[in-house]
Amino acid sequence: MNTVTTRFAPSPTGYLHIGGARTALFNWLFARKNDGHFILRVEDTDQQRSTPEMTRAIIDAMDWLGLDYDRGPFFQSQRKEEYLSYIDSLIEKGSGYYCNCSPDEVEAMREAARKKGLKPKYSGKCRDMGVKPGPDTVIRLKAPLTGQTVFIDQVKGPIYLDNQELDDFVLQRKDGTPTYNLAVVVDDIEMGITHILRGDDHVNNTPKQILIYKALGVDPPLFGHVPMILGPDRKKLSKRHGALSVMAYREMGFLPEAMLNYLVRLGWSFKDEEIFSKEDLIKKFSLENLGSSACIFDTSKLIWLNSHYIKEADVSRLASILAEHLDQSLLPVDQSYLEKIIPLLKPRAGTMKEMAEMAEFFLADDQSLVYDQKAVDKFLTRETEAYLSEIAMLLEKMDAFDQKALEEELGNYIKKREVKFKVIAQPLRVAITGKTASPGLFETMEVLGKERVLNRLKKTAQ
RNA sequence: GUCCCCAUCGUCUAGUGGCCCAGGACGCCGGCCUCUCACGCCGGUAACGGGGGUUCAAAUCCCCCUGGGGACGCCA
Numbered sequence: 001m002n003t004v005t006t007r008f009a010p011s012p013t014g015y016l017h018i019g020g021a022r023t024a025l026f027n028w029l030f031a032r033k034n035d036g037h038f039i040l041r042v043e044d045t046d047q048q049r050s051t052p053e054m055t056r057a058i059i060d061a062m063d064w065l066g067l068d069y070d071r072g073p074f075f076q077s078q079r080k081e082e083y084l085s086y087i088d089s090l091i092e093k094g095s096g097y098y099c100n101c102s103p104d105e106v107e108a109m110r111e112a113a114r115k116k117g118l119k120p121k122y123s124g125k126c127r128d129m130g131v132k133p134g135p136d137t138v139i140r141l142k143a144p145l146t147g148q149t150v151f152i153d154q155v156k157g158p159i160y161l162d163n164q165e166l167d168d169f170v171l172q173r174k175d176g177t178p179t180y181n182l183a184v185v186v187d188d189i190e191m192g193i194t195h196i197l198r199g200d201d202h203v204n205n206t207p208k209q210i211l212i213y214k215a216l217g218v219d220p221p222l223f224g225h226v227p228m229i230l231g232p233d234r235k236k237l238s239k240r241h242g243a244l245s246v247m248a249y250r251e252m253g254f255l256p257e258a259m260l261n262y263l264v265r266l267g268w269s270f271k272d273e274e275i276f277s278k279e280d281l282i283k284k285f286s287l288e289n290l291g292s293s294a295c296i297f298d299t300s301k302l303i304w305l306n307s308h309y310i311k312e313a314d315v316s317r318l319a320s321i322l323a324e325h326l327d328q329s330l331l332p333v334d335q336s337y338l339e340k341i342i343p344l345l346k347p348r349a350g351t352m353k354e355m356a357e358m359a360e361f362f363l364a365d366d367q368s369l370v371y372d373q374k375a376v377d378k379f380l381t382r383e384t385e386a387y388l389s390e391i392a393m394l395l396e397k398m399d400a401f402d403q404k405a406l407e408e409e410l411g412n413y414i415k416k417r418e419v420k421f422k423v424i425a426q427p428l429r430v431a432i433t434g435k436t437a438s439p440g441l442f443e444t445m446e447v448l449g450k451e452r453v454l455n456r457l458k459k460t461a462q
Numbered sequence: 463g464u465c466c467c468c469a470u471c472g473u474c475u476a477g478u479g480g481c482c483c484a485g486g487a488c489g490c491c492g493g494c495c496u497c498u499c500a501c502g503c504c505g506g507u508a509a510c511g512g513g514g515g516u517u518c519a520a521a522u523c524c525c526c527c528u529g530g531g532g533a534c535g536c537c538a
Binding site: 009010011013043045046048049050103106107110113114115116117118119120121138140153156159160161162165167169170172173174175177179180181183184199200201202203204205207225227228230232234235236262265266267268269271272273274291292293294295296297298300301302303304305307311345346347348349358410420421422423424425426428429430433435436437438439440441442 | 463464465466467468469472473474475476485486487488489496497498499500501502530531532533534535536537538
């Protein structure tokens with residue numbers, strides 16, 4: 001048995017999107033699970049739409065997700081001779097032929113077929129005409145007219161297709177470049193690909209590719225088609241569904257491990273487990289547990305996973321991520337100060353973006369702290385301000401300004417004044433944080449420090 | 463239109479003929495905890511698309527219908 005070899009073959013005509021990332025993940029996992037190789041191949045034969053920036057962006061996204069490849073990136077644009085020599089051999093074997101029908105003519109054939117209620121196809125007009133190569137000729141595959149093409153899909157089971165459904169599709173364009181189906185087959189052969197895991201939208205290409213393998217006299221690899229990811233409206237995921245690019249999720253404050261965990265559970269499961277580390281996945285991944293029906297991308301579960309991983313992540317890593325999400329006006333910030341506030345924010349943040357918003361009152365300087373007007377109106381009344389100024393005086397005298405000491409000091413105060421802590425808690429919170437929701441008061445005050453707490457109390461007292 | 467694929471709670475899914483009047487997770491709702499908001503914990507809501515078979519027995523196997531998705535390029 002050959003070494004298991006899988007590949008991810010994106011086209012650099014756009015960013016790495018959710019669906020592509022999941023496909024890459026499945027291929028990566030399968031290779032890792034089987035001690036095989038994972039290859040990155042950039043399918044940039046469409047010169048018009050492919051750009052180096054997109055290639056860069058895709059590679060960055062894979063790096064971010066931690067999907068490392070053993071070979072590549074390879075670029076199809078640099079492998080033209082390879083393709084042409086394969087096409088030559090097809091011509092030699094009589095499995096390919098030149099065709100000089102114009103695109104208009106072919107379109108007319110398709111239209112005619114459609115009218116008859118058949119699948120639109122090229123008629124095969126030049127199949128046996130012995131057309132010689134010329135400036136306007138393409139090369140087509142001489143596909144079988146009868147019989148069936150069958151393959152055992154690794155996730156869907158056997159798939160049959162009557163060869164009559166297929167036509168003599170183009171292998172080489174008029175301009176001499178190879179088409180997708182030809183290039184893919186050549187590369188997969190040359191690179192020793194053993195398993196191809198790709199989106200459902202490729203099932204119809206598979207029989208065509210198998211025909212090329214046959215014409216070439218090469219055994220095809222194993223194919224597996226994973227179901228599509230649909231938008232909430234059950235339509236193929238597209239731009240109007242909002243963010244699709246993996247890196248956009250990074251910008252929204254998602255952690256790569258959350259992304260991976262979410263993506264893998266779209267179409268794959270292991271008993272009723274939900275949380276998987278990369279190591280878990282490599283151990284547990286298998287094709288048998290891939291589902292076969294399409295699924296819908298649902299952000300709420302992603303957010304839940306993300307908040308889970310935020311709680312798990314270590315503080316110093318979160319600190320540097322958090323810094324990236326902070327408003328420019330708050331920068332620069334001291335890493336060690338961020339590390340103090342993060343433990344308070346961890347259980348409260350769904351995304352790092354959210355955490356950045358929650359961190360604002362810690363970072364803002366005392367004079368420019370923003371207050372929620374409704375909160376001020378409700379809690380900073382004449383009555384509560386009397387309490388606050390008394391409290392300010394008490395705090396002023398404190399030496400150790402830590403959670404424990406604060407709790408004790410304020411505990412004594414409410415006892416003396418015979419009020420419930422509830423009565424002073426919200427006014428205090430609003431005065432210190434500007435908002436009605438925040439981490440616990442004592443821990444917040446400790447992190448903020450005596451000076452800043454007093455500044456804020458004095459400011460609201462005016 | 464033709465072909466291919468798919469079909470369990472709103473969503474992700476478990477289930478491979480009896481253990482299922484269907485389990486888990488997210489969400490949602492309620493409660494507990496509580497200085498607010500969260501976290502956490504406890505509880506609840508909610509699904510086998512329809513119809514025929516096969517079988518002692520079907521969410522599970524077969525057929526039809528319906529619904530959904532995808533593909534039909536000298537794009538990938």
